[in-house]
Amino acid sequence: MPPKKKGNGQKPTIRTVSEHAGVSVATVSRVLNAPLSVKEERRNRVLESMKFLNYSPDPVARALCTHRVRVAAIAVPNIVNPCLAEVIRGVIETLEHKGFDVLIFDSNQSIERERMFIEVLHNKIIDGVIIAAISTKELNYSELAAKTSVVVIDHPEAGHEVDLLYADDRGGMQRLVDHLISLGHRKIGFLSGTFNSMGGVRRTESFKLAMQSAGLETSPEDIVECEWNLYGGAKGITAFLSRKTFPTAFISASDLIAIGALGAAYSMGFRIPRDFSITGFDHAPWSEFSIPPLTTLEYPNYRIGKEAAECLLRRVDSPQAPRIVKKLDLPVMIRKSTGPCSLG
């Protein structure tokens, strides 16, 4: 195959443009990157040639020089979870605004895959990565952080090499417990997420602490482990309700778990909040339309994504900037799934 001959069929390059406009490639490059440094007359000529040839610069070649690709990655445990989807949307919309694209990684709850992501991310064409709500605690981000910018969502102990953004689970849990107590509940059950995930462990711990600081007892059977989805919630509440006695209120580790619990309880003939109360935790977009509408926390999923993205952008621009660690507040959002205790 004879090397390159210009003008025929091929995608135009910066050289094609420079020849068509009768200037050097450097000048074309300048009108691309620093237009004002080129005299107006020539600049216009170049611009016209570009338009005429339907030219657009090759992002790969550009990246080879600049070492910037304007691509970020986000890794999540479950893209089907609408809470996480809202985080992703927050990330996408913020980054897109700055001309960044986003690569998506979904571990589908597999710790194995999470580990693989960290490994594989090293060789990806990206400027930075956001790691959200990952299950395992043992992930080591430091090596990755040495190569690229990383911000970690919802993993407060991720290490000092990365920017951190997390919601105040502990405080939110306390508000939920206090809300239930103010309604007269004393015996409160917890529908936890799986214990092999950090979220499950952390929220369970928060629950225990919140109960403790409210002066309430928690015994092991007050906590039931559930998968992080509707099915898990349905199964979890069924376990509780098939005992001879059970709590008058339940806090769920996620809205999805709560909504599943609501459905199962309903089909077992219970009515909520008449028979008992249930809360969610992370504010799924559906929770407003569950039966009945779910009391939960004002978990700012979209905003979390947005702030994480801003954080990443900042770090990409100035890798030496001081580290960010931000905790977000979690007010309670009272709806209809919680009500006065039916006992005493």
Next chain:
Amino acid sequence: MPPKKKGNGQKPTIRTVSEHAGVSVATVSRVLNAPLSVKEERRNRVLESMKFLNYSPDPVARALCTHRVRVAAIAVPNIVNPCLAEVIRGVIETLEHKGFDVLIFDSNQSIERERMFIEVLHNKIIDGVIIAAISTKELNYSELAAKTSVVVIDHPEAGHEVDLLYADDRGGMQRLVDHLISLGHRKIGFLSGTFNSMGGVRRTESFKLAMQSAGLETSPEDIVECEWNLYGGAKGITAFLSRKTFPTAFISASDLIAIGALGAAYSMGFRIPRDFSITGFDHAPWSEFSIPPLTTLEYPNYRIGKEAAECLLRRVDSPQAPRIVKKLDLPVMIRKSTGPCSLG
């Protein structure tokens, strides 16, 4: 130690490795791309040098030569919709298996943004793109298809330049109508998606045709336009139920709409399927846990993503392969939200 110019601190390149191993860069490149073409002894030496130097090839430089980046894009109207999320998951898992990453674009239902995507995709570092369930009919893919591989999901008339994959909405709708008729229903309402989206228009058309071929009348007031989410369904069913008379059964254009309708109907005091029947359409992962569990179609979201990805892979490998057009079957999945007609 590599006693060349600057062997320190810098990220190792193929040249660093070649010097360390005492071979040419070509040999190093070969052990990367065609290991068997290098004699075992040298190959091992190179491999060891790579390990020792902690070398990994720069994907950008590689892409510059090969014109392949192993990145695909997927564009969807709403990432928060779990049906679409499952499509995305199908795409991701299939492509990841082949070493491809996926860029995500979410239009958040904005036709404006959909248009922008098509525009902007031209200059992205990608090998191909999957466009799913996009709202507007007027998108012109041909220019894009000239530059990159594109497969379009759920847009049967997207043009002959692209591979097509779509569900048999018309057939599925017929099965839903027939199911309802077999339960004694004669007056059926339709909770449509928005008419400014192709999906809304197409499913409404399918509904009318299905009714017609079942010998049933459809009048304009049997069709109510809803936003594609729970709120839309709640609003839509409320519009129906506040009339003096209304249908004995409803088909929704999506599961989300149906679940919203269920919630609203419930809170207005209706019981389903005692008072009337409701169906969904696109098999959201939640629909099994709605109250009551939703009758819907076996819409194979994950598989759609998977097949679209396979289709894209195939086209990326051989751009000249014959065009694929595939229609997927939609069996009905009967659960508890439909029951016998309560009237005569």
Next chain:
DNA sequence: TTGAAAGCGCTAACAT
């Protein structure tokens, strides 16, 4: 303000 030319890190055609 502009142009010439040296890379960026890798692949592949051509030689040996």
Next chain:
DNA sequence: ATGTTAGCGCTTTCAA
């Protein structure tokens, strides 16, 4: 089987 070298398309000194 292995080495040499010419690019891939762009940015960026350095001179002019």
